Amino acid sequence: MINIHLYPSAFLNESRILREAGSLSQLALFDRIDLVGVGEEGLAPVEKLQDGICIVRPGQRKGSGLVGKLARTASWSRAVYHLYRKEELGCVNCHSVATLPLGVMLKRKTKAKLVYDAHELETETNNLSGMRKLLTRQVERRLIGHADHCIFVGSAIEQWYVREYGLHNTTVLYNCPSRRQVKPSDHFRTVFSIEPGTPIFLYQGYIGEGRGIRILVEAFSALAGRAALVVMGYGPLADWVAKEAQHLPGIHYHPAVAPERLLDYTAAADFGLSVIEPTSLSYEYCMPNKLFEYVMAGKPVLVSPTREQSEFVRRHAIGEVASGISPAAIREGVLSLLGRDPHALQAALTRTAGEFCWEGQEKTLEALYLDTLGLRSFQGTAKQPWEAKHDLCH
Structure with missing residues (x-):
């Protein structure tokens, strides 16, 4: 069974998603975790990060302006959909509102669970305005109800989403670093x-x-x-x-x-x-x-x-x-x-x-995934990962 994380970037510095993928890999809930982003010249279309985790970069960034961005997103979404529509997906993670339509389509096609992991208040960002803002609001309002669980980066943003959409399955996951001793430096x-x-x-x-x-x-x-x-x-x-x-x-x-x-x-x-x-x-x-x-x-x-x-x-x-x-x-x-x-x-x-370190957030992440996947009493080898049909990392 595969877990995919959708985010329209080249995955060069996405610390939050990398932390989540690393933690989920340790839980052994999935055979493979794919971080699905966008290709860039000079970057490998498939990059293995560690056992069971790789970056997949279909397509490249092309187009500008509203029309160009919509066309680029549609082209990328089609490529990703065709890449995963016949795979055994256990969970699809959408890390931005732009990936939510694709996530819903893959959920319907593969019967996977859908997690909406918003990195900010997606429809009220600093660079959204005009028609693009209107379209973003409509997409989120129409599709967020398809998510089996929603993750937010802070309590204030979570409360806004709960009020706005009447959500019930929500979790706050702070983007904290791992616990460590830091040595003084000059x-x-x-x-x-x-x-x-x-x-x-x-x-x-x-x-x-x-x-x-x-x-x-x-x-x-x-x-x-x-x-x-x-x-x-x-x-x-x-x-x-x-x-x-x-x-x-x-x-x-x-x-x-x-x-x-x-x-x-x-x-x-x-x-x-x-x-x-x-x-x-x-x-x-x-x-x-x-x-x-x-x-x-x-x-x-x-x-x-x-x-x-x-x-x-x-x-x-x-x-x-x-x-x-x-x-x-x-x-x-x-x-x-x-x-x-x-x-x-x-x-x-x-x-x-x-109190606020990734090790603490990791426990929250584990609980919400076990609940979303219906594995509330997961214990070591009592639940084994499913066997994936294909492995893009090899």
């Missing part, structure tokens, strides 16, 4: 020649609009000598940050690093930053991965007052919530955080890291 201080007494605040992740990047640069440029800002990652504003760093004291740009090395670099900062601008409902309700990464690395955080992350920080006493998202509010938050008791912050971070 990497940023050495690379950027930051004075030993100057605290380092780190923003890591996607460097684009809506992530407070311009606000952070302006805020920390007025804190030169009192605090340093390191912006690490990739995105459309990365070059802008790099140019600003050339003439603004206290501002530094660091390229993105491999996901498996991320926490080692996070350890080189003193504090973490997660400033989300509420430019969409999805951003207002978000629960960023970076927040859990800072916690695992033992870094107190400064966050913007968006709904769930601010409530999380206050409840666990792991940092400071800015009064707003202006440069002045960020500066005020920085100074307030610097005045907090470091021992109390570290004790709170240790407790929170123990």
Whole structure:
């Protein structure tokens, strides 16, 4: 029996899906797990990651604009449907609303279970507008009821979906890193020649609009000598940050690093930053991965007052919530955080890291799959995986 995960990307850095696939592989509920994405020039159409897990990339990214994207999605969906319609599928995972029509078709054809694993509030994202937003809303409203279970990245987003669609089978699965001890590092201080007494605040992740990047640069440029800002990652504003760093004291740009090395670099900062601008409902309700990464690395955080992350920080006493998202509010938050008791912050971070790690989320994932597949009392060898008819990985 096969489990497929549908997501229209090349699967170069999809940490959440890779974590889920790894955990499901350990449970031995399926013979094979395929991460089905989109082909790109230079990438293998089939890539084996480990025993039982591989990436399958049919087709390539082509077309732009609404019509081009619709045509591209339709072409990719047809290719994937024909690839799997005769396979023995046990569960189809849709990781975006764009894959939901394909998931429903495969469920009807193969009698597989269907899991909708939304990575954000899919119909209220920052880049959706006009006809595309209308079509996305219609697709989700009409098809979400076909899902046997829905997974969401945070409680606020889950509550929205429950209210909007009257869902019952839902689970929150936070995108937490695995539990580990992170060793201290002086990497940023050495690379950027930051004075030993100057605290380092780190923003890591996607460097684009809506992530407070311009606000952070302006805020920390007025804190030169009192605090340093390191912006690490990739995105459309990365070059802008790099140019600003050339003439603004206290501002530094660091390229993105491999996901498996991320926490080692996070350890080189003193504090973490997660400033989300509420430019969409999805951003207002978000629960960023970076927040859990800072916690695992033992870094107190400064966050913007968006709904769930601010409530999380206050409840666990792991940092400071800015009064707003202006440069002045960020500066005020920085100074307030610097005045907090470091021992109390570290004790709170240790407790929170123990609770919010992937090992804990893995138990939640196991329970929902056993329930969805009808294997509520799964015990070791009492339930054996089914034999797959074909193996694309060989």
